[in-house]
Amino acid sequence: MPAKLSTGLELILCACEKELYIILTDNDELVCAHVWAMQDRSTEILAPDLKQILTLSGHTVPEIRRIGCVSGPGSFTGTRLVLATAAALRRGSGAQIASLDYMSALATTIAHTKDVPYGHHIWILTHARRNLVHARPFMSYGPAMPPEPLAEVQLMSCAQAVQAVIRTAQDSKSLVYVAGSSLTRDPEVLAGLEAENTDRLIPCLTRRPSVDGLIMLSRDAEFVEKDVDPVYVRPCDAIENLPSLSERMGRNAEQSVRELDRLLSRTPDDQVGL
Secondary structure: OOOOOOEEEEEEOOOOOOEEEEEEEEEOOEEEEEEOHHHHHHHHHHHHHHHHHHHHOOOHHHHHHEEEEEEEOOOHHHHHHHHHHHHHHHHHHEEEEEOOOHHHHHHHHHHHHHHOOOEHHHEEEEEEEEEEEEEEEEEEOOOOOEEEEOOOEEEHHHHHHHHHHHHHHOOOOOOOOEEHHHHHHHHHHHHHHHHOOOOOEEOOOOOOOOOOHHHHHHHHOOOOOOOOOOOOOOOOOHHHHHHHHHOOOOOOEEEEEHHHHHHHHOOOOOOOOO
């Protein structure tokens, strides 16, 4: 039999919602997986924990060949931390990087853990902010493969997300699985799905991706020799709140907004890493 192609030492990082994932595999075999239910302290945890994982497993940064980064949608701070860390590690190891979609990680987890057959639908709904949901539909390719996304991530109200899922259940003869943090954080979403009272609609209270789901998704990802960009769907709270924050600091709100627009439109002068 031909030898299995080696992927080498691979690191997977994710901090899109309430958890920080640090997963290390070697030729597709799990070395270590740490899941911290403290995403709000990721900046304190990530570097020291990664150093300990590498030290205890007998590996070093230059040995890392691939880095799978979950690039969103989700927490602005968690996503930026993961991507910045991956970018630094790439420069120290020469590793290739892949951008992993958080919604796809959740859909892969559902397909794998619920043994979803080929041809059935999976909707992922994650909490974005009050009355806003990240929504994305998928088609299952069976429990051993990542599902195929049927559309880009959309930002919807809770009611719009429920209606989109219900339309899929009404228009399709297949089962429709629904999962994500919105089902536990937005009560009206779960209530709206359960009120439909159909056997084809299956709400799942799985709100976070599994380690196996992330590894499966990363296994089939496209790795490149450049940094990846974050995926932001909802508007940034800080930008929307800038006028009121400026006034609290005794500054002119309109002037602050103009200055932010000017800074965001500037071309960076720093060419480091380019």
